[in-house]
Amino acid sequence: MSSSAEHSKAEFRHEALLYVGWEEFIAGTVPFIRDGLSAGEPVLVVESAEKIEMLRLALGGDVGEVLFADMAQVGANPACIIPAWHEFVTLNAAPGRRMRGIGEPIWRERSSDELVECQRHESLLNVAFGRGEPWWLLCPYDVEKLDPAVIEEARRSHEFVAERGARQRSDSFRGFDASGAPFDVPLPEPESVASRLAFGATDLESLREVVSRQARAARLKASRAAELVIAVNEIATNSIRHGGGRGTLRIWHEPTALVCEIRDRGRFDKPLAGRQRPSNDPAAPRGLWLANHLCDLVQIRTLADGTVVRLHMNRLPTSHLRVVPDIH
């Protein structure tokens, strides 16, 4: 597979690898890694444990120079993937140095809610890294196992597509500017709502009590319940400060998770909010960043009449707290 001459080596390149079966996966990734290593480029692979094992075997003696991270942990909440890439790029950036990454955030077992957030994540990579450091991110998509609509969306969120041994620009790429456009994909309505509360600044104490009560009803572990309370409180605080001074909380129980939704009349127009590590300035916003690292899934929608944020906390025991891993 030869690199496209159309792409400048001084830019971020976001490319989808559409593969069928293990052989195409290996053929699309191993030479990509080897080319990077031989050019002296740092390489980070964020994949499933199974694929990491396979790549280690296929790379043989070259494997020592490649960094690996488990996507099931890094990307359990898809909003935590961009910070991990950002860490890698920032740590390795040097004048004239390019970098490479492989990241497969979408697999068949992803829930429908997670899938939509993964697709948003893929688009936001263009906003986060477009026109920034020169690195090449290859995102494998399993064509056999994923819905054709998922593959179509991959063609819209990636500037380049590699398939059947050839690389080319994607005709349907939505462009760097449109990648950060307000996200308004509809959210499914819950079957029944367990709690509802219209709140203003003086109702935060009641709001925390309502969340606590529902967390107990959902049998969340006490520490997870406390994390959910602080996350919901922060999002509600955003509504009070930036969303017209008040909002509405709804809570419902799903088979695998407790979901808290905050709606307000504000206009959410910072697509990367919650995906960039807070600056050292104490005044810098931290609420969405915290929610992304405490909750299992965070959905944000910018609608014509306001903003919706949903926080999911899984009932089942979940992985550890997803603090951005140190990548050295």
Next chain:
Amino acid sequence: MGIADRSRDFWTAGWEGRISIDDLVDAFMGGGTVYADKQLVVTRTLAPIGLRFSGEIDINNCGAVARCLSAIAADEVDVHLDISSLLFCDISGIRAFVEAAQRREKGRLMLHGLPELLQTVMRVTGWADLPNLHVCDCKGGSA
């Protein structure tokens, strides 16, 4: 929970849980309530010099917390904050502690009894390991 209940719980916990010379000194030497609202009581402590927070901090009272912190002591001494009875503290509250610590040039802000959740929040939000904000690993109390 009203302020009276909170205060009673707090003082009960204080006397039954850790009867110390410091509590006695505070009581007799002028330690007292410096701020109270329906969800938070802030008490001055004199040995060591500092404040004791009991209740909940959010955007409704984080400004008052900041004012309490700026008025507490000269820059030369360490200030001890007993937050073992703090039931809830949001980011605006932690921000008040962080900003108070950053304003100090010599003395440190010592946090006693920091709940595990707040330790997690401070780590995730990048507020761990600040030079003038010291998290004491004692189990609470300001001794």
